[in-house]
Amino acid sequence: xxxxxxxxxxxxxxxxxxxxxxxxxxxxxxxxxxxxxxxxxxxxxxxxxxxxxxxxxxxxxxxxxxxxxxxxxxxxxxxxxxxxxxxxxxxxxxxxxxxxxxxxxxxxxxxxxxxxxxxxxxxxxxxxxxxxxxxxxxxxxxxxxxxxxxxxxxxxxxxxxxxxxxxxxxxxxxxxxxxxxxxxxxxxxxxxxxxxxxxxxxx
Amino acid sequence: xxxxxxxxxxxxxxxxxxxxxxxxxxxxxxxxxxxxxxxxxxxxxxxxxxxxxxxxxxxxxxxxxxxxxxxxxxxxxxxxxxxxxxxxxxxxxxxxxxxxxxxxxxxxxxxxxxxxxxxxxxxxxxxxxxxxxxxxxxxxxxxxxxxxxxxxxxxxxxxxxxxxxxxxxxxxxxxxxxxxxxxxxxxxxxxxxxxxxxxxxxxxxxxxxxxxxxxxxxxxxxxxxxxxxxxxxxxxxxxxxxxxxxxxxxxxxxxxxxxxxxxxxxxxxxxxxxxxxxxxxxxxxxxxxxxxxxxxxxxxxxxxxxxxxxxxxxxxxxxxxxxxxxxxxxxxxxxxxxxxxxxxxxxxxxxxxxxxxxxxxxxxxxxxxxxxxxxxxxxxxxxxxxxxxxxxxxxxxxxxxxxxxxxxxxxxxxxxxxxxxxxxxxxxxxxxxxxxxxxxxxxxxxxxxxxxxxxxxxxxxxxxxxxxxxxxxxxxxxxxxxxxxxxxx
Numbered sequence: 001x002x003x004x005x006x007x008x009x010x011x012x013x014x015x016x017x018x019x020x021x022x023x024x025x026x027x028x029x030x031x032x033x034x035x036x037x038x039x040x041x042x043x044x045x046x047x048x049x050x051x052x053x054x055x056x057x058x059x060x061x062x063x064x065x066x067x068x069x070x071x072x073x074x075x076x077x078x079x080x081x082x083x084x085x086x087x088x089x090x091x092x093x094x095x096x097x098x099x100x101x102x103x104x105x106x107x108x109x110x111x112x113x114x115x116x117x118x119x120x121x122x123x124x125x126x127x128x129x130x131x132x133x134x135x136x137x138x139x140x141x142x143x144x145x146x147x148x149x150x151x152x153x154x155x156x157x158x159x160x161x162x163x164x165x166x167x168x169x170x171x172x173x174x175x176x177x178x179x180x181x182x183x184x185x186x187x188x189x190x191x192x193x194x195x196x197x198x199x200x201x202x203x
Numbered sequence: 204x205x206x207x208x209x210x211x212x213x214x215x216x217x218x219x220x221x222x223x224x225x226x227x228x229x230x231x232x233x234x235x236x237x238x239x240x241x242x243x244x245x246x247x248x249x250x251x252x253x254x255x256x257x258x259x260x261x262x263x264x265x266x267x268x269x270x271x272x273x274x275x276x277x278x279x280x281x282x283x284x285x286x287x288x289x290x291x292x293x294x295x296x297x298x299x300x301x302x303x304x305x306x307x308x309x310x311x312x313x314x315x316x317x318x319x320x321x322x323x324x325x326x327x328x329x330x331x332x333x334x335x336x337x338x339x340x341x342x343x344x345x346x347x348x349x350x351x352x353x354x355x356x357x358x359x360x361x362x363x364x365x366x367x368x369x370x371x372x373x374x375x376x377x378x379x380x381x382x383x384x385x386x387x388x389x390x391x392x393x394x395x396x397x398x399x400x401x402x403x404x405x406x407x408x409x410x411x412x413x414x415x416x417x418x419x420x421x422x423x424x425x426x427x428x429x430x431x432x433x434x435x436x437x438x439x440x441x442x443x444x445x446x447x448x449x450x451x452x453x454x455x456x457x458x459x460x461x462x463x464x465x466x467x468x469x470x471x472x473x474x475x476x477x478x479x480x481x482x483x484x485x486x487x488x489x490x491x492x493x494x495x496x497x498x499x500x501x502x503x504x505x506x507x508x509x510x511x512x513x514x515x516x517x518x519x520x521x522x523x524x525x526x527x528x529x530x531x532x533x534x535x536x537x538x539x540x541x542x543x544x545x546x547x548x549x550x551x552x553x554x555x556x557x558x559x560x561x562x563x564x565x566x567x568x569x570x571x572x573x574x575x576x577x578x579x580x581x582x583x584x585x586x587x588x589x590x591x592x593x594x595x596x597x598x599x600x601x602x603x604x605x606x607x608x609x610x611x612x613x614x615x616x617x618x619x620x621x622x623x624x625x626x627x628x629x630x631x632x633x634x635x636x637x638x639x640x641x642x643x644x645x646x647x648x649x650x651x652x653x654x655x656x657x658x659x660x661x662x663x664x665x666x667x668x669x670x671x672x673x674x675x676x677x678x679x680x681x682x683x684x685x686x687x688x689x690x691x692x
Contacts, residue, residue: 108413108414108417146275148208148275149338152341153341155220156341156348159348162227162319162322163319163349163351163352166356
């Protein structure tokens with residue numbers, strides 16, 4: 001009972017804040033609602049018994065991504081009102097396309113039940129809840145069974161990094177850099193000049 | 204404690220991956236600062252990249268033979284994979300060689316360029332060796348992400364950045380479709396592994412759940428985008444025209460071969476028993492690509508755009524082989540891909556020679572009178588165009604021959620007839636270039652002499668295309684054993 005109530009609370013707030021993300025006038029409010037949506041999704045994960053995912057969601061999405069969003073929103077001078085002008089204009093068409101897709105999905109699911117034995121054919125069936133913990137199960141999947149995919153994904157991230165540098169990095173002229181070797185190599189003789197100043201006169 | 208996976212089947216990939224890291228370090232720590240120093244680093248890294256690709260080629264060769272699975276059956280190495288990897292590695296190595304002069308002249312000479320090409324090649328090899336839907340996606344993304352960056356590499360040129368952005372946005376949509384299809388298939392079968400999927404469908408005797416069919420359609424759409432088959436071809440002319448010319452040469456060759464290899468692997472491997480369900484889609488895609496490739500190219504003035512439509516047409520012909528769903532069809536397709544590789548490398552070597560002063564020229568009319576001013580380059584252009592049109596005894600003819608024979612042998616007469624008719628229409632625009640080259644008066648002369656590396660590439664590919672009919676056995680045998688390995692698995 002309490003679980004059901006908690007589920008409906010989290011789910012309703014998630015959906016409501018998701019709607020606010022795309023309809024709020026102020027982009028900073030959008031990001032704040034996004035954070036609210038993340039927190040409530042984390043709550044849903046906890047209800048499902050996936051506590052590791054819930055914490056990751058909070059740490060990664062709220063901690064890093066959402067903060068990054070706020071930076072981007074505040075730093076970039078984008079006129080969000082202008083961007084959103086087409087929103088209502090395309091709503092009917094987009095809505096119809098979404099509806100058609102949803103109907104098709106209903107047709108698929110209704111027209112054919114998933115064969116039960118097919119689901120058992122999974123490569124890594126879900127282990128019993130008391131046999132292992134979430135974190136351990138995820139770790140085994142990512143670092144043992146899927147090590148190839150994990151490493152390959154790492155290479156993809158490297159490509160993304162190189163790409164970002166290649167496409168945006170420029171060497172600027174006139175940047176003052178600290179050159180430590182030059183500083184250390186300086187000796188007092190060529191930097192300090194001792195001047196005898198007569199009293200009452202300037203240099 | 205889990206066993207350490209057997210890394211031998213993935214040796215070429217591991218070698219490439221580690222070499223990329225080493226090359227990256229080399230490039231970063233090499234002396235930079237001025238344009239001349241940057242160009243020097245870029246030249247060194249390019250040179251090393253070509254050597255890396257050739258060494259990977261040798262490693263790949265040593266793996267030809269038995270079917271090897273590793274990394275929890277997610278990675279496969281068989282003769283089919285080796286054949287396609289060899290083609291892709293050759294294509295990428297040629298692309299780096301062709302690029303060298305261009306990137307130095309156009310202020311693109313930074314060492315990341317060859318590294319990104321090697322990265323894309325690594326992605327392609329992972330695609331070819333994928334034996335799992337997730338592995339397929341990872342390989343595809345690694346390749347695509349590198350290609351988006353290379354397309355926009357000339358970042359001060361609006362056309363290049365536009366090409367990169369267009370490619371990125373549309374490519375992301377295609378990846379989305381592919382992922383959605385994969386998720387449907389996983390949901391309805393409970394596995395992403397190709398072998399298990401094949402077993403599952405085999406046990407159902409080709410009677411698949413409608414959800415699975417939906418999934419296959421989405422995967423087909425995603426893959427058709429990556430090979431730029433109609434109706435998912437819209438990006439191709441714009442990206443080919445906008446991207447720097449050597450990048451276009453690379454796009455036209457290696458990624459296309461890799462994506463077609465992946466197409467074959469996915470359709471024949473896990474979904475081989477569902478041939479009746481996907482055959483009609485492939486037939487449609489093939490016919491539409493051939494016809495659009497033939498007719499849309501006629502009106503093009505820009506030679507890169509024309510080559511884009513030409514490549515759409517070639518994908519159409521190649522897909523005939525897949526549409527048959529037979530071993531002979533796949534064999535024909537593999538032969539076609541090998542010949543397509545050589546023809547395109549040669550043709551783009553010619554296009555890269557089209558310079559006047561400091562600027563590249565890209566219009567077909569700029570080639571006028573080439574026969575008088577550059578007799579050898581004109582001869583090369585003539586050979587490649589005649590070969591693409593499929594005129595015997597040049598190599599392009601044999602490519603089409605094996606494909607059409609396979610189609611006729613499996614009873615797809617309509618497809619074969621449309622293919623022949625489309626190649627007649629296609630011959631018009633290929634031969635028009637020959638006409639411009641030999642029978643029109645030159646207005647302004649292109650730069651002379653052409654650079655040595657391009658001339659060498661042109662000569663080598665020209666000879667290969669012309670004298671393929673003398674000794675075609677190695678290619679035919681390799682393609683036959685590759686197709687056999689695919690169907691035996």
